[in-house]
Amino acid sequence: MSNFVVVGGGAAGLEMVTRLASKFAGKANHSVILVEPSSHHLWKPRLHEIAAGTFDTELDAVAFRLHSACHGYQYVQGKMSGLNRAQKSIAVTSESAPEQTLHYDYLVMAVGAISxxxxxxxxxxxxxxxxxxxxxxxxxxxxxxxxxxxxxxxxxxxxxxxxxxxxxxxxxxxxxxxxxxxxxxxxxxxxxxxxxxxxxxxxxxxxxxxxxxxxxxxxxxxxxxxxxxxxxxxxxxxxxxxxxxxxxxxxxIRCPDWLANLDGLETNRINQLKVLPTLQTTLDENVFVIGDSAECPQDDGTFVPPRAQAANQAAGHLAKQFGRLVKGKALKPFVFKDGGMVIALGHDYALMNDKVVLRGRYVRRLYDTIFRLHQQVIFGWFRVSALVVLKRVKSLLNPYYKGSWS
Missing domain, CATH: 3.50.50.60 (FAD/NAD(P)-binding domain)
Known part of the structure; x- marks a missing residue:
């Protein structure tokens, strides 16, 4: 039996459990658990739109409890508070329940970074x-x-x-x-x-x-x-x-301070966990790290940058590698493929790396396409298509700015 525990329900963590649940669905000898203190997931590259009142949280938020029930993984609402590598277990605390212990065969840390x-x-x-x-x-x-x-x-x-x-x-x-x-x-x-x-x-x-x-x-x-x-x-x-x-x-950016005290795992000056090219921590082959909380080396001597696209790529790569791992095959290293930086300025002007410049409606299409690709992994194309239609209808009825001043 292989018990996969993923800590963190951001873009990387949610894609990770979705892919793992799909890969091992119906197999009684495998289980997938997500540990996350929040009740809903929102795509981090668009959080600035929520702060401006221009993002539709009603349609585009993901409720972890509902998503887990639909996709076949277990959702534990709580915060990781400790790691015991010898017993292969983590401690989880929450406001509404006593501390509980979760055991794992493979642990994936995907807690992201903070300012x-x-x-x-x-x-x-x-x-x-x-x-x-x-x-x-x-x-x-x-x-x-x-x-x-x-x-x-x-x-x-x-x-x-x-x-x-x-x-x-x-x-x-x-x-x-x-x-x-x-x-x-x-x-x-x-x-x-x-x-x-x-x-x-x-x-x-x-x-x-x-x-x-x-x-x-x-x-x-x-x-x-x-x-x-x-x-x-x-x-x-x-x-x-x-x-x-x-x-x-x-x-x-830096990572939460508690990552620097995880049962002796190596961290850098901003609390990122040091990993091998296979995304395994340097001191424990059963603990993996993806996303902004990983210091992952590349062949050219650089490190994987803390970007959403890197987190998404790492989640997809590691899910495939777990399929190899349970079959007794060797893990392949993660190689980040830089697709350029997309910066959207007010949704009518965007730059993608240093050469491509888009304006007008193409910007919105580009930004939404990247977002929908993320949603496709966690929902599938049918629901994403339905969301696109619903959002289009809603946008025709509502103003750009959704603020209520009453």
Whole structure:
């Protein structure tokens, strides 16, 4: 019997259990368990849209309990609190139940990463993060509250990586659309970045194109600006004080601190678990890691980047390898195939790597296609097709901006 336990219900974890359940469906000698504290899954690359009120959570959220019942895996709502490698077990805690122990033959860690505040004073107290559905919903509620009051409001976003750039562009789009529904309501958006360009991890020409588009949208971009501290209604930098009614921190990533204390497993400086090219941890061949929480080496000496496409590829690869493993075959190494970085700016302009530029309706189609491919894995094409039709009908009846100011 092979008992697969997957910790984390993000894009990688949910695709992992879906593929495993499909692969071993109907086989009594195998079981698949997902451990996740949240009740619903939302695709992380689109969390910034939830914070802007432009994402349909009613149609596109995945209820773990219902999904597990339909696909044949067990869902345990709780948080992993400990690992015992000798006994091949993990401890799981939740608010509504006593601690329980789950035993595994193969453990897959897919807990993802969170924003890195770099221990900057005041950030954890005065800034909101976009690491989970609950956090972005909190940001959206705060934004909705501001807009309900009318007038002009100032928002600051720290970090001009993909999340910060897309959120700034989405909020700029919302500010423009608001003129149709509520005259006199506007957002003043400031994007703060310590590096000398936006998207510092991308190609120079891509950064330049994104910078021009942000400026055209009216976003105030502060480059070479290091944050010294955050206060109740302001961001304090080395050279100025930037007032804000709402402050978002989207700078850098790290993994949760508890990953650094998993029964002696090796981690790096940002708490990623070190793995071999086969995605097995360096000290335990029965513990695997996929997604942003893995430091996975490649043949050229680099590491797999913390991107959604890398997490999806790793989930698909490892599911196939588990099929080989239970048959006694050797594991093949994971090789990441870079499909380029897709940055959508307000859903009417996007860049895919440093050469391909899309505008207008093609942007929405590209972004939705990537999202639907993820949904295809967890739902199948029939339901995805139905969702596309329902969403199209709903969009014809509702405005772009779904906010309720009553």
């Amino acid at each position: 890195n505040d770099f221990k900057t004073p005041g950030v954890s107290e005065h800034c909101l993060f976009l690491d989970s559905a609950s956090q972005v919903e909190k940001a959206w509620e705060k934004m909705k509250q501001l807009l309900a009051n009318g007038g002009s409001h100032r928002v600051s976003i720290v970090g001009a990586g993909a999340t910060g750039v897309e959120l700034a562009a989405e909020w700029a789009k919302v500010s423009h659309q608001l003129n149709r529904y509520q005259k006199g309501t506007a957002l003043s958006i400031t994007l703060i970045e310590a590096a000398d360009r936006v998207l510092p991890a991308s190609a120079q020409c891509m950064s330049e194109k994104v910078m021009k588009k942000l400026q055209k949208q009216g976003v105030n971009v502060r480059l070479n600006t290091r944050v010294q501290r955050a206060e109740t209604d302001r961001i304090v930098t080395e050279n100025e004080v930037i007032p804000a009614d709402l402050q978002i921190w989207a700078a850098g």
